[in-house]
Each structure stands twice: as structure tokens, then as C-alpha cells.
Amino acid sequence: MSINATLIGQMITFALLVWFTMKYIWPPLFDSLEERRKKIAEGLAQAEKGQEEMRLAEKKAKGVLKEAKEQSSEIVSLAQKRANELVEESKDAAKKEGDRMILVAQAQIEQEMQKAREDLRQEVARLAMTAAEQILGAEIDQAKHQEIISKVSNQL
Amino acid sequence: MATEAHAAEGATGYIIHHLTPLHVGEGFWTLHLDTLFFSAVLGGLFIWFFKRAAEKATSEVPGLVQAFAEMLIEFVDTQVKDSFHGHSKLIAPLALTIFCWVFLWNFMDLFPVDILPLIGSMMGIEYLRVVPSTDLNATFAMSISVFFLIIFYSIKIKGAWGFAKELMFQPFGPWLLPFNLLLKLVEEIAKPISLALRLFGNLYAGELIFILIALLPWTIQPFLSFPWAIFHILIITLQAFIFMVLTIVYLSMAHEDH
Numbered sequence: 001m002s003i004n005a006t007l008i009g010q011m012i013t014f015a016l017l018v019w020f021t022m023k024y025i026w027p028p029l030f031d032s033l034e035e036r037r038k039k040i041a042e043g044l045a046q047a048e049k050g051q052e053e054m055r056l057a058e059k060k061a062k063g064v065l066k067e068a069k070e071q072s073s074e075i076v077s078l079a080q081k082r083a084n085e086l087v088e089e090s091k092d093a094a095k096k097e098g099d100r101m102i103l104v105a106q107a108q109i110e111q112e113m114q115k116a117r118e119d120l121r122q123e124v125a126r127l128a129m130t131a132a133e134q135i136l137g138a139e140i141d142q143a144k145h146q147e148i149i150s151k152v153s154n155q156l
Numbered sequence: 157m158a159t160e161a162h163a164a165e166g167a168t169g170y171i172i173h174h175l176t177p178l179h180v181g182e183g184f185w186t187l188h189l190d191t192l193f194f195s196a197v198l199g200g201l202f203i204w205f206f207k208r209a210a211e212k213a214t215s216e217v218p219g220l221v222q223a224f225a226e227m228l229i230e231f232v233d234t235q236v237k238d239s240f241h242g243h244s245k246l247i248a249p250l251a252l253t254i255f256c257w258v259f260l261w262n263f264m265d266l267f268p269v270d271i272l273p274l275i276g277s278m279m280g281i282e283y284l285r286v287v288p289s290t291d292l293n294a295t296f297a298m299s300i301s302v303f304f305l306i307i308f309y310s311i312k313i314k315g316a317w318g319f320a321k322e323l324m325f326q327p328f329g330p331w332l333l334p335f336n337l338l339l340k341l342v343e344e345i346a347k348p349i350s351l352a353l354r355l356f357g358n359l360y361a362g363e364l365i366f367i368l369i370a371l372l373p374w375t376i377q378p379f380l381s382f383p384w385a386i387f388h389i390l391i392i393t394l395q396a397f398i399f400m401v402l403t404i405v406y407l408s409m410a411h412e413d414h
Contacts, residue, residue, distance in 0.1 A: 002186070002292075003184075003292060003293060003296060004181075004183070004184050004185065004186040004187070004188070004293060005181065005184060005185045005186060005187055006186070006187055006188040006191055006192060006291065006293035006294070006297075007293040007296055007297045007300070008297075009187060009192050009297075010191070010192065010195060010288075010293055010294050010297030010298070011297040011298075011300065011301050013192070013195060013196055013199055013297075014253075014257075014297055014298055014301050015301065016199075017199045017202070017203065017253050017257060018246075018249060018250050018253045018301075020203055021203075021206070021249040021250075021252055021253045022245065022246060022249040022250070024207060024210060025203070025206040025207060025209075025210045025249065025252075026229070026248060026249040026252065028210040028211075028213040029206070029209060029210050029213050029222075029225055029226060029229050030229060030233070030248075031213070032213040032214055032215045032218075032222075032226075033226055033229060033230065035215035036215040036216075036218075039215055
């Protein structure tokens with residue numbers, strides 16, 4: 001067990017190994033590690049950013065939703081108001097129409113009554129004439145009697 | 157008596173055989189071929205695996221190889237960032253290399269003690285010691301390299317004079333200069349020695365226990381080597397981790413200007 005030239009040989013091997021590691025092994029592996037670390041950090045930052053953006057978007061969406069709700073309720077209330085108005089209007093119109101129709105009907109009834117009365121009067125007059133003709137059984141002056149009859153029918 | 161002596165001889169011989177490295181050369185110029193070979197192969201394994209991961213490195217979803225490599229990179233990087241507060245292109249790759257290489261060295265300890273030497277002997281290799289961290293040369297090579305880096309960075313950051321001042325005037329002020337110098341030198345030199353001996357001692361002892369277990373009857377062996385191997389998984393990782401962390405700490409101390 002002695003120290004000898006093996007020592008020198010081992011030192012040369014060691015120096016070569018260290019040199020090779022320093023030159024060709026450590027840098028690429030370490031760089032790839034660093035690069036991956038950077039990538040991961042970037043990814044995390046991006047995720048954070050994305051989340052922040054999502055939060056903002058959510059907030060915005062909520063605002064928009066709220067606005068839309070307000071608008072819709074406004075529209076609904078407006079529509080309701082309009083509907084009420086329409087109902088009122090149509091009620092009014094219907095009432096007016098009804099009144100008018102009643103008036104028309106009354107007028108018609110009046111007219112009909114008038115006409116019926118006229119007819120009746122003429123019928124009565126004619127009946128009276130016939131009756132009188134038969135009762136009298138004599139010749140009658142058509143013109144003179146016509147005058148009398150119209151006088152009577154006017155009184156009816 | 158004779159057979160007992162022979163048995164003892166056999167056991168001792170077995171242990172010595174296992175702890176003798178495959179070597180060529182004489183004196184200082186001896187080379188431990190097994191240490192050099194296995195540490196180079198394991199270093200190649202480390203490089204091959206990480207190179208594969210590095211070539212396919214992508215910042216998209218990583219593959220299995222890349223994920224594993226990145227796990228180690230992150231682990232080392234965390235350790236470095238925890239104790240080192242400067243900018244250095246060297247320290248993190250250095251720490252990664254140390255951790256993986258030492259771990260792979262130590263991992264060789266988990267192979268059954270006889271299997272690789274047996275294969276070796278089939279190929280005509282007489283001695284084979286497969287765990288590089290049971291060779292002082294391997295551990296010292298690493299710790300002395302770290303020591304050079306400590307000196308280099310101390311001078312680079314503090315300047316030659318600044319480093320010398322730190323050696324001479326701390327911790328007790330200029331009036332105790334020789335004492336300071338002695339203390340500081342011991343402190344500095346203790347760093348590589350403790351680094352190397354800690355790793356060597358742990359693994360050498362662990363290997364020795366595996367060898368001793370291998371000497372017992374085969375009926376008992378599994379009940380001892382199995383728990384020891386499990387315990388050893390902890391030790392080999394821990395030793396690799398300690399070597400790495402202490403390297404980082406020593407180098408960050410070298411970077412600090414008082």
C-alpha cells in the first residue's frame with residue numbers, strides 16, 4: 001500500500017472527467033433545467049393573468065346582466081303600462097261603440113215604430129174605409145172621402 | 157498444528173491476495189493497472205450516461221435518462237448553492253463529477269468479492285482489486301487535485317499577498333505569526349489528507365469485512381453479507397456525498413475574503 005505513479009494517472013483521469021463535465025455535460029443539462037423553470041414560471045404567471053382576466057370578465061358580465069335585467073324590467077313595466085292604456089282605450093272605444101250602437105238601434109226602433117204606426121194607421125184607415133163602405137153600402141165620393149180618411153189617419 | 161498454520165496461512169493469503177493490486181513497474185513508478193482501468197471505465201460510464209442525457213436535453217417534457225440526470229444535477233446544484241455564494245463555472249461540474257465518480261467507485265464494492273477476481277484469473281490476471289476507492293492513490297489523486305484548486309482559488313481571489321496574510325495573521329493577529337502559520341498550514345494540509353483517508357478508510361474497511369465474511373462457511377455467509385451489503389449502500393452514497401460537500405465547502409472557503 002504505497003503512493004506511486006498511479007496517483008498521477010488518476011489525477012489526469014480526474015482532470016479530464018472534470019473538464020469534460022464542465023464543458024459538455026453541465027451547461028446543456030443545466031440550461032435545459034433553467035429554461036424549463038422559466039417556462040413553468042411563465043406558465044404560472046399566464047395562468048394568474050388568465051384568472052385575473054376571468055375575474056374581470058365575470059365582473060363585467062355581472063354588470064351587463066344587471067343592466068339587461070334593469071332594461072328588461074323597464075321594458076316590461078312600459079309594456080304593462082301600454083297594455084293598460086290599450087285596455088282603457090279599447091274599453092272606451094267599446095263603450096262609445098256600444099253607445100253609438102244603442103243610439104242607432106234606438107233610432108232604428110223609433111223608425112220602425114214610426115213606420116209600423118204609419119202602416120197601422122193606413123191599415124186602420126183602410127179598414128175603417130172598408131167598414132164604412134160596407135156600412136154605408138152606398139156610393140161614395142172617392143175624393144171627398146179620401147180627404148176625410150187622411151184627416152182621420154192624421155189624427156191617429 | 158501444521159494444518160492450522162496452513163489454514164491461517166490460507167486465510168491470510170486469501171486476504172492479502174484480495175488486497176494486492178494488479179501492478180506493473182517498480183518503486184514510485186509502479187502503476188496499479190486495476191485502479192486505473194476500473195476508475196477509467198467507471199468515469200467513462202459516467203460520461204457516457206450524462207453525455208447521452210445532455211445531447212437530448214430539452215426544456216420540454218424530459219425522458220427517463222434526462223430526468224435522472226437532471227435529478228442529480230439539481231441535487232448537486234442545491235448543495236453548491238447552499239454553501240457557495242460566488243460565481244464559478246467549475247465548482248458545480250466538479251462536485252457532480254466527484255459525487256458520481258466516487259459513487260461508482262464505491263459501488264464496485266457491492267459486487268461479490270470473488271467474482272471479478274475469478275473472471276480475472278480465468279483470463280490470466282493474477283491480482284485484481286476492483287474497488288478504486290480502496291486504493292490510496294485514487295483517493296489522494298482526487299483530494300490533492302481538490303487541494304490544488306483550493307490553493308489556486310485562494311490566490312486568485314485574495315491575491316498571493318492576501319492569501320499569505322491570511323496564513324500568517326489569522327486567527328491570532330500578527331504577534332503570534334509563527335504559531336498562526338503553523339496552525340494554518342496544518343489546517344490546509346489536513347484538508348486533502350482527511351478527504352482522502354476518510355473515503356479510503358471507509359471503503360477499505362468495508363471491503364475487508366466482505367472478504368472476512370467470504371472466509372466463513374457458505375451457510376453463514378448470506379446472513380452476514382446481505383445486511384452488510386445493505387448497510388454498505390448507505391455508506392457508499394454517504395461517502396460520495398461527504399467528499400462532494402466537503403469539496404464545495406473547502407472551495408467556498410477559498411473564495412471567501414476575510
